[in-house]
Amino acid sequence: MAQLSAFDVLGPNMIGPSSSHTAGAAVIAYLAQKMINGPIIKATFTLYGSFAHTYSGHGTDRALLGGLLGFHTDDKRIRDSFRIASERGIEYHFIPNDTVTDIHPNSVDILMENEAGTTMLIRGESLGGGKVRISRINNVEVEFTGEYSSVIVVHQDQLGLVAHITAVLSHFGVNIAFMRLFRESRGQTAYTLVEVDGDLPKGIKEMISDNHYVHDVMIIEP
Template identity: 65%
Template sequence: MAFISVFDVIGPNMIGPSSSHTAGADSLAFLAQKMISGPLKKAEFILYGSFAKTYRGHGTDRALLGGIMGFATDDRRIPDSFSIAEKRGLEYHFTANETEEVDHPNTVDIIMTNEEGQTLTVRGESLGGGKIRISRINQVAVDFTGEYSTAIVIHKDTPGVVAHITRCLAEDNINIAFMKLFREEKGQTAYSIVESDDDLPDSLCGRILQNPSVRDVMLVHL
């Protein structure tokens, strides 16, 4: 069971009313939009569990839309997310899925499309007290929180790729806090997720991409 302190119960600085349904939702979308190059053209949100049942009353829809536009949890523009999105020309949709069972009651799938036509799907969970977790990227199960600077490397599951990633990090004197490997199945698409206390330079992407098995690199800065 994840540890939750009294400060988590009180919740983060936020535009209310709920740390899990509002601040957590904003944080999920805020983190998700960092994983795709902008600007975004379209965002679709599929809500599950209690998110699906209460998203209008708790302002989860406004918070998700605000987060996807880069608004932090205490941004006073969140209540006006709908009108701001329309002014920006951002197409958005909310779908409540009350039939499919999920692992956590506060779960959302965020499907983003940027102006270049690239699409990325991220599943996130709001854990309470404003804490969040990303549990899927493009249908592959993953696990990270966005509390650290993060490199997400999409690659073919072949020998030597992980060693290549760590070598690139070592060359920049970057300390690894956590590193996890997730994959669809042996020899198929894999996601290496590296979390670090250090800032990750943008130049890291180019070096990691030099390995022919690497398909894409996403850097999530704090």
């Protein structure tokens, strides 16, 4: 059995009432907004399982919107996230879905659109104690927690791309904790997720992007 610390049981510093339904929701949305460039103008939250049944009463809706606004789990502005989002001109919708059952019970799809008209879909799962897992980016199933500083590279599935990414990280002296590649199918769009020890130096994004087959590079700091 996995060992649990006191922090896993008690959960993080947060605006309550629930580490699963509020803190976890806020973390999922916080990670999601890090993955799309530029200000978000529209967001649709599709909620599944217990999220769909209790999102209003447990404050999941406010927490999701607060995370999307860039608020951490203990930020008191989460309580006013509806008002703040409206003041920033963000259109938002919450859609409970109780027909899909083969999914983690605390799951949400976040469909975001930025000012440039770019859209991105992120699926997140709240695992308890404020811990989360991102399980989908657009049409590709992935897996990462956001607990480490992370680089997500969207690229064509081509020979030599992973070597290019690791060479850049080595150039900057970055120590890789975990590295995984996910793809739609051979030769199609792929996502390389690299979780690292410590902070990510400036310049990594630009150097990784300097490859014909790289479509996008996302830098996510916890």
